[in-house]
Amino acid sequence: MLCSVGLNLTQIILALHHIPNLFIGHIYTLFEFVLIAFIYKSTLSKFIPNIAFPLILVVFILFSLLNAFFIQGLHANNSYQRTVEGLLVILFVLLYFYNTAKELKVKRIEQEPMFWFSVGALLYFSGALFIFIFSNYLLYYSKNLGVTFWAAHAVFLIIFYISAAIALWIKPKK
Numbered sequence: 001m002l003c004s005v006g007l008n009l010t011q012i013i014l015a016l017h018h019i020p021n022l023f024i025g026h027i028y029t030l031f032e033f034v035l036i037a038f039i040y041k042s043t044l045s046k047f048i049p050n051i052a053f054p055l056i057l058v059v060f061i062l063f064s065l066l067n068a069f070f071i072q073g074l075h076a077n078n079s080y081q082r083t084v085e086g087l088l089v090i091l092f093v094l095l096y097f098y099n100t101a102k103e104l105k106v107k108r109i110e111q112e113p114m115f116w117f118s119v120g121a122l123l124y125f126s127g128a129l130f131i132f133i134f135s136n137y138l139l140y141y142s143k144n145l146g147v148t149f150w151a152a153h154a155v156f157l158i159i160f161y162i163s164a165a166i167a168l169w170i171k172p173k174k
Contacts, residue, residue, distance in 0.1 A: 004032075011024050022074070025078045029064065029078055029081050033064075036121065040092040048095065056088065063081070063084060064081050067081045079132050079135045079136050082128075083129065086128060086132055090125050094122075096114060097118065113167040113170045116166040116170065117163060121160060121163075123159050124156045127152070127153075
């Protein structure tokens with residue numbers, strides 16, 4: 001969350017000085033996905049082969065670099081990268097819920113930090129997925145509608161941050 005705040009402040013400062021800031025989104029998305037992938041790697045390690053996460057990370061990093069330098073460019077909104085990230089995180093969350101339901105080891109799911117993190121991630125990424133997909137179209141053809149959708153994105157993000165804060169607040173069972 002601190003990295004997110006720092007990068008958002010950097011984007012605001014650059015925007016106030018009329019300096020292009022969209023390149024930060026490419027960097028932020030890359031770090032965000034790597035962090036989330038590592039969180040789910042530890043949770044899904046018994047369920048997914050060990051080679052899967054490094055492979056997914058390498059493919060995502062390569063795709064992100066290709067997107068930033070050859071497809072959309074560093075000075076464009078990274079909608080392709082955000083869409084792929086959203087789909088992968090939703091997959092991780094669904095696998096977590098499936099694995100949790102399959103194992104039946106958790107007695108009180110509301111006391112599990114990963115439950116809260118996963119709820120927030122699912123709400124955020126599923127809600128924001130269509131915003132990511134259509135963001136460039138919306139901002140190009142209807143600035144007002146684009147601004148409205150990005151305001152909705154902010155609400156989804158706040159929900160995710162609240163869920164992540166709850167996850168950090170709950171003491172994990174040993």
